[in-house]
Amino acid sequence: MVDKLKNNDMNLNQYSNISNGMHIMSHFDFSKTILLNIPTIYPDYIGRGLGRKTHLGTAPKSPKGDLKLQLYRIASLKNKTLFSSYCLSPQRQTCFFRMVIFVLLIGYSPLSLKAIVCSEKGQIFNVLKYGAVGDGKTVDTKAIQKAIDEASKAAGKARVLIPSGHKFLIGTVYLKSNIDFCLEGNAELLVSTNQSDYTGEAAVMAEGADNLKISGTGSINGRALEFMSHFEAENGWWIPKEWRPKLFILTSCNKLDIRDITIEKAPLWSLHMLGCEHVLIDNIKIKNNLDVPNCDGIDPDHCRNVEIRNCSIFCGDDAIVVKATRQEKDYGPSSNIWVHNCTLETQDSGLKVGTETTQDIFNIVFEKCTIKTSCRGLTIQLRDEGNVFNVLFKDITFVSQYYSNPWWGRGEAISFTAIPRNPGSQLGTIHDIQVQNVQGLSENSVRINGTKESRINNVSFSKVDITMNRSTSFAGGLFDNRPTKAYDGIEKHGNPGYYVRFADNISLNDCSINWGQNIPDYFTHAIEAHDVTGLKIERFEGKAAHPERDQAIVIP
Helix, strand or coil, X not given: CCCCCCCCCCCCCCCCCCCCCCECCCECCCCCEEECCCECCCCCCCCCCCCCCCEEEECCCCCCCEHHHHHHHHHCCCCCCCCCCCCECHHHCECCHHHHHHHHHHHHCHHHHCCCCCCCCCEEEEHHHHCCCCEEEEECHHHHHHHHHHHHHCCCCEEEEECCCCEEEECCEEECCCEEEEECCCCEEEECCCHHHCCCXXXXXXXXXXXXXXXXXXXXXXXXXXXXEEEXXXXXXXXXXXXXXXXXXXXXXXXXXXXXXEEECCCCCCEEEECCEEEEEECCEEECCCCCCCCCCEEXXXXXXXXXXXXXXXXXXXXXXXXXXXXXXXXXXXXXXXXXXXXXXECCEEEEEEEEECCCEEEEEEEEEEEEECCEEEEEEECCCCCEEEEEEEEEEEECCCCCCCCCCCCEEEEEEECCCCCCCCCCCEEEEEEEEEEEEECCCEEEECECCECEEEEEEEEEEEEECCCCCCCCCEEECCCCCCCCCEEECXXXXXXXXXXXXXXXXXXXXXXXXXXXXXXCCCEEEEEEECCEEECCECCCCCCCCCCCEECC
């Protein structure tokens, strides 16, 4: 393992004389309009890379002077040093200031510094007073909806109380603006298995709700296995019936605060947020079945300004995944999303962007997370016309292994792929990605894999330490390209530690590969690269899996 570099503050009125001509900008007038192509130092909390001019608006007025001091005035809210002594080479001097502004805005955000004010002193609307029975047998949808409707008419914040000690059987309920939907104590929402009890695609829905809070220590039980037809033993998973609901679909909500609740046994996606803005998800627990397909944990979809923190997620499908699904309405891009301090267990990807990428996804930070189980640790799957850029994975540990063949992902440590979904379909690009201080145990390679249709550009790995070891009996010696009809879904290929193909400007700094006790013949080189330009390898540690047979580094 490589010791972590210490990032010390520096006088920005000095140049850093690095051998390849790296330098910093010593002064910056923070009172002027910020453009993303301003050369500057690398913010160690964020990342580097956006190469386009984009207007960000006018920053707060401040006299000219040292950039560090000006930034400190704003960043002091978070008590964090945004900048360190990292510098960029000339081709990477363009620092993505969009990400800087994103973190500064998080510092200002009331969602980050303080929860949306709860309504302990406000009016309380107890669903029992509106006819709910809470015996787990009587359908209480109408009574709960009546309480919600009345609470939404109250002046100011109102609490809809789902009281402790009861189970409420529901179909679809619709949340509204300016309410705290509180699952008190051990209260439980029990979803109906009768499709006729639903008027939407989920048990709890909202559209266009502002200042909505969902709180409490109670739970929603999705009764997953009751929506399954049978267990497929050869593939180790359940086969769903024709219809099954999601648990939450929250659409176009603004100032959304979800905290402390438990979601369990989801038959489909657990928490789907579509086109929402200014969102805080804090300390929720998801306890799904590992062998139920499509029971994702948290899905921010076309969402902006989102913070997901302190969550514990146990689910069969992707744990936390940022998407841009195809919709009839234009919900805009997914951007400014910060995921941190979460613990994840899944049979699919731990932290992921994609697969649905129909619009741009950018300014995403995943950090300080632990992935206990997964079939891919860190994932970017680009399959559609949107672009994915300015993504940072930092301070993450993971375990990745093979699961049964139907699960996408074959034990890859890290997988960044740009592959068309269908022959001739439009495909965006992946660029400006950083992976820092990541350690993982996997059964398959780190993979940066573009295609002739879309080359991956400007990816930086720093202090990434991988151990590869076979621990399951599933067939290996392959790469998983799914979903795609343009290429083979499963591609036979030896498994090097790091594999790079159809990519430009890739850097591996202070990275390593180690091999475990069970090393099959198809484990190969430490690093293998094809159709690559601008590959930089510095202070790499590791050898081939079979050094008597294979070279450590192969770059044809």
